[in-house]
Amino acid sequence: MSLRLYNTLTRQKDDLEALPGFDPNNVRMYVCGPTVYDYAHIGNARPVIVFDVLFRLLRHLHGEDHVTYVRNITDIDDKINARAAETAAAKGMSVEQARVEITAQTAQQYLDDVTALGCLKPSHTPRATEYVARMVAMIGELVTKGFAYPAEGHVLFDVSKKADYGKLSRRPLDEMIAGARVEVAPYKRNPMDFVLWKPSDAATPGWDSPWGRGRPGWHIECSAMGEALLGETFDIHGGGIDLMFPHHENEIAQSEAAHHGHALARVWMHNGFLQVEGEKMAKSLGNFITIRELLSGWRGYNWPGEVIRFAMLSTHYRQPIDFTQSILEQATVTLRYFSTFGFYEPTVGPSDEFLDALKDDLNTPRAIAELHRLLNEARGHASNRPNEMSKPNAMLNMETFTAANQLAAGLMFLGIDIRSYDKCWVENQGRESIAQNLEREVEAAIAARAAARKAKDFKESDRIRDELLAKGIVLKDGPAGTTWEVKR
């Protein structure tokens, strides 16, 4: 089965490998990365996780050396400048120094956060400021070719020169103009013309250009970085659905205009929007959740990255997702079950059904359903062998082995290393010391309880069990003896 991806351009699932120009030895993907001025929030996490799974799938299908993934870092932007101006005033440094400091710091936080969510490092993480020269050159080409014009220190893209402008979002130009609520800047020829370059005053970070000192517009950054690292045409361009217009539309206009009309990307992918507890996430509503916050304490728990990631992948990427404490709790329970059989270093790949689900437009919920099937298979067989069930590190026979192995492989494929999961949770509960001595202590207590039970001293045995329960240890009496686990 080949990889099919829903393409916003065609509004259907396209077979990636069948698209003209696709080269299996050079698969290229670009995803719009963060603007680094503050902690990334949970909404930012969605595309990162989704396209990380796609990155892993592409590497699996075509080989690690044949896939290039670019996720940019926008480190020049008016919000950053505003933040930098504040910091500069407070610390008595130049705005440019402050900008460099803020963006470096925030970019590192971002990387730490998404790493905690199990995301691989992209092949390249270019910073916009490193490509200003290329942006200036590209803007120059657009002016020369008649697609752009300078006006009052700005350079604007003339959308009327691009006949198919609007083809991604499928909104005709006249309709956009009619519906526009924005006040049109007087120097624009056409209300929908957008900025490629804008002037900077002395207090604002800027670069020299043929049109004076200034800074690039947002859209041109991605066009320049994509071209520099992936070439004129690449395979997949991803991002949140809110970026479809105008950002991605404008990227297409600029890049195609600069590249003799050659397509920018073969497939455009957009992940759905995220809400929190049924509402739009907004600072004003008080439901703004950063990744850092989830990891370090939200609603009383330090949610492991694996849990956040799994919760995110339990909904198909194009569907809207309602991010709630409840989905985190459900993900926690599920991963705990999986962990029973997921402790193996997989020696086989994921099952075919698992891979087929992912190859069908990244259908992670279906892939997860397959993991449940594998769990049941592993369990079903184990249940016939009471001595070997329940305990995480139990020995399995060959039948259960394959299922358990495929389960572990599937989880690893999704970027979830179940082996670190229980450890994570124990640490969350602040029981690090217990984690180290846990096994010995608990085993000793279980032995004492077993002796009490044998002597029919149930008062004592219950006391021991309650004592362990108070420490968060749940005992389970099975036909083959007592096992235990850490209660969440």
Add this chain to the structure above:
RNA sequence: GGCCACGUGGCGGAGUGGUGACGCAACGGUCUGCAAAACCGUGUACCCCGGUUCAAUUCCGGGCGUGGCCUCCA
């Protein structure tokens, strides 16, 4: 105001022109000193109103609801 998505059982969430996956929760049972776990089993859903069709949750139209974009917010 214009354009566009989504609306599946108590919750999460696939999918389909014709017996509606899967998981959690619930319920019954086996087991058990009790409980939990495990195992077996059970029930419950396709927003509303029209239309097309032999047949619609699935296609079309309208409505309602939620959300997105049109304001360099993933």
